[in-house]
Amino acid sequence: xxxxxxxxxxxxxxxxxxxxxxxxxxxxxxxxxxxxxxxxxxxxxxxxxxxxxxxxxxxxxxxxxxxxxxxxxxxxxxxxxxxxxxxxxxxxxxxxxxxxxxxxxxxxxxxxx
Amino acid sequence: xxxxxxxxxxxxxxxxxxxxxxxxxxxxxxxxxxxxxxxxxxxxxxxxxxxxxxxxxxxxxxxxxxxxxxxxxxxxxxxxxxxxxxxxxxxxxxxxxxxxxxxxxxxxxxxxxx
Numbered sequence: 138x139x140x141x142x143x144x145x146x147x148x149x150x151x152x153x154x155x156x157x158x159x160x161x162x163x164x165x166x167x168x169x170x171x172x173x174x175x176x177x178x179x180x181x182x183x184x185x186x187x188x189x190x191x192x193x194x195x196x197x198x199x200x201x202x203x204x205x206x207x208x209x210x211x212x213x214x215x216x217x218x219x220x221x222x223x224x225x226x227x228x229x230x231x232x233x234x235x236x237x238x239x240x241x242x243x244x245x246x247x248x249x250x
Numbered sequence: 251x252x253x254x255x256x257x258x259x260x261x262x263x264x265x266x267x268x269x270x271x272x273x274x275x276x277x278x279x280x281x282x283x284x285x286x287x288x289x290x291x292x293x294x295x296x297x298x299x300x301x302x303x304x305x306x307x308x309x310x311x312x313x314x315x316x317x318x319x320x321x322x323x324x325x326x327x328x329x330x331x332x333x334x335x336x337x338x339x340x341x342x343x344x345x346x347x348x349x350x351x352x353x354x355x356x357x358x359x360x361x362x363x364x
Contacts, residue, residue, distance in 0.1 A: 141293070171351075178258055180338070180354040181294070230293050237345055239352065241286075241293035 140164055141233045143242035150221055151250055158216045158245045160231030166211035167233035172204075175228040175244075187214045221249045253277050256339055256355030265364055269326040273339035273355045276320065280341040280353075283315050285324045288336045288357065297337075298324070329362045336360070 140163040150156050160170055168189050173181040185193045185206050193206035205217040214233075218225055226249045232239040256273045263269055271285075282301055286294035300306045303317045312325040322341075326333055338357040344350040 143293075178356070178359075180254075180256075180356040182354075183351060186351070228291075232293075238296060241295065243293045244291065246291070 139235050139238070139240045141231065141240045141242040143229075143231060143245050145245060146243060147246040147248075149248045149250065152222050153220055155217055155219045156221055156247060158218075158229055158231075158247075160214045160216070160233065160242055162212045162233040162235075162240070165233070165235045167235060168211065169234040170208060170214040171232045171234075171239065172206060172214075172216050173230045173232070175230060181230060184216075218247065221247070223249045225249050251276060253353050254339060254341060254355040257358055258356050260359040260361060262361045262363060263329055265329060265331060265362055267329050267362070269329050269333070269360060269362075271324040271326075271337050271339075271358050271360070273322050273341075274320055275322075275341055275353075277341070277343070277353070278317075278320070279343040282342040282345055282350075283313070283322050284340040284342075284352070285311075285313055286338045286340060286354075288338060290335075294338055331362050331364060334361045 142161045144159045170187045172184045175181045184199045185195045187193045187208040189208045195201045208214040230244040232241045254275045284299040285297045288294040298313045300313045300315045306313045310327045314323045336357040336359045339355040340352045342350045
């Protein structure tokens with residue numbers, strides 16, 4: 138139990154385009170989901186906390202107009218990277234909360250050309 | 251100064267060795283301490299968590315927390331090639347996860363060689 142999926146697992150896009158990443162909790166309902174970004178050999182950096190039915194809470198320094206988060210249901214949260222640029226290339230990981238534990242998705246590798 | 255410091259490695263050990271992984275932290279509000287294992291191009295998976303100071307053992311894994319020194323450790327006994335991964339420490343002031351923010355270390359890359 139407690140499986141979290143992400144789609145797509147990897148994506149390549151052109152600079153200036155938008156990319157949507159989905160995070161789903163497959164066998165449980167998650168009131169809270171988190172979005173992280175991880176650069177090579179660096180730690181997971183929390184980008185935002187997403188609560189179902191309300192606006193996401195963004196960490197300092199994260200542009201909310203660039204990284205749009207929607208948590209429309211208890212099993213789905215989406216992250217849209219708008220007008221992506223090469224510096225947005227990274228590994229994006231979501232997690233979903235169940236009781237006292239965060240369960241992480243497998244990540245999405247985004248490459249912006 | 252980062253809130254959580256962790257040596258990135260890489261750390262290479264022979265099969266069967268005892269591995270010691272460590273993190274230091276500066277925020278005295280942290281009460282919950284976790285270790286995650288992350289394989290290449292995968293999301294982290296929770297290995298163990300400890301509340302406040304003390305030791306916790308689970309099979310070949312032992313987690314230690316010394317709050318007075320702001321120092322936590324993960325020991326792996328009888329290490330196996332399948333233990334090769336990146337190990338991340340994570341900490342929280344309010345809980346192990348749930349709706350609580352976690353602060354991660356950079357992760358230590360471990361390689362267990364035959």
